[in-house]
Amino acid sequence: MADSNGSRPRQAAERRRSRGLAEDKHFRIFSGSANRALALEICKHIGVPLGETRMQRFADGEVYFQLLENVRGADVFVVQPTCNPVDQHLVELLIMIDALKRASAGRITVVVPYYGYARQDRKDRPRVAISSKLVADLLTTAGANRALFMDLHAAQIQGFFNIPVDHMFASPVMVSYFRELNLPNLTVVSPDAGGVERARFFATKMGAPLAIVDKRRTDINVTEVMHVIGDVKGRTCLIIDDIVDTAGTLVKTVDALLEQGATKVFACASHPVLSGPAVERIANSRLEELVVTDSIPLAEEAEKTGKIKVRSVSGLLAATIESIHMETSVSSLFN
Structure with a gap:
């Protein structure tokens, strides 16, 4: 790491x-x-x-x-x-x-x-x-x-x-990593209204515009993506979240952004909870890369996907x- x-x-x-x-x-x-x-x-x-x-x-x-x-x-x-x-x-x-x-x-x-x-x-x-x-x-x-x-x-x-x-x-660690990637036409995305402050801070540090995904939670670990607020067409999107649990919301957000014309979607989250089908969902998704921290030990199967990378805090x-x-x-x- x-x-x-x-x-x-x-x-x-x-x-x-x-x-x-x-x-x-x-x-x-x-x-x-x-x-x-x-x-x-x-x-x-x-x-x-x-x-x-x-x-x-x-x-x-x-x-x-x-x-x-x-x-x-x-x-x-x-x-x-x-x-x-x-x-x-x-x-x-x-x-x-x-x-x-x-x-x-x-x-x-x-x-x-x-x-x-x-x-x-x-x-x-x-x-x-x-x-x-x-x-x-x-x-x-x-x-x-x-x-x-x-x-x-x-x-x-x-x-x-x-x-x-x-x-x-964890944003200082994450910002450093994504600055090194130098992603073109970057737009930072909050996956829900509750994470706007976190995403706005990240967007300011990256010098990128902000978009928000409007979602509705229908049950525990079950969400329905409604629509994207902001222009993501032709942009590289970076989803900023604190927790990835079952990855259901993350995968739906990725799909919603790509349907709105985003070219590539990356994501970062501080805490890789990764419960149940999370690793399989991420591996099979159209997400380019998920960057997490070592606040939680990463399961061995998650390391093998190739899509999940860990940055140490x-x-x-x-x-x-x-x-x-x-x-x-x-x-x-x-x-």
């Missing part, structure tokens, strides 16, 4: 050498089982070892977790996206936070590159749960003092927390973690 954060990780490494962060006994990074590879890459960028733990399960699936290091008074970061199986990884995270709290950690920051239940952020139907608020309450009740997320499905989820939240975006997350620990500006990393 290529790191596409430019010179930023090298500059950060030089700062770390001068500060001696690797020798800081009050700085620790731990990982659950959801994406240990990403945690190791983050540690590599920062120049510190991943904290030692023991994660086991009883015969009935019950989680057992133990810290194998002293964390008394330490500034601790726990890397754990709540990806599939979502409930299992969420419970792991809660138990890890509880163990750190009982071990007298000075501050506990949860680093959740992918926030499960983020799509259930409002009551869009009668008698449904606002699950993303519930998960926020669980994390804070368990003992988290701070949270770091990447590309939340809805920015207002930050307001569900009564602790400081840092919300990072480990450098960006490492720089953010360093800024939080050193109490410097995080907003400067958005540029």
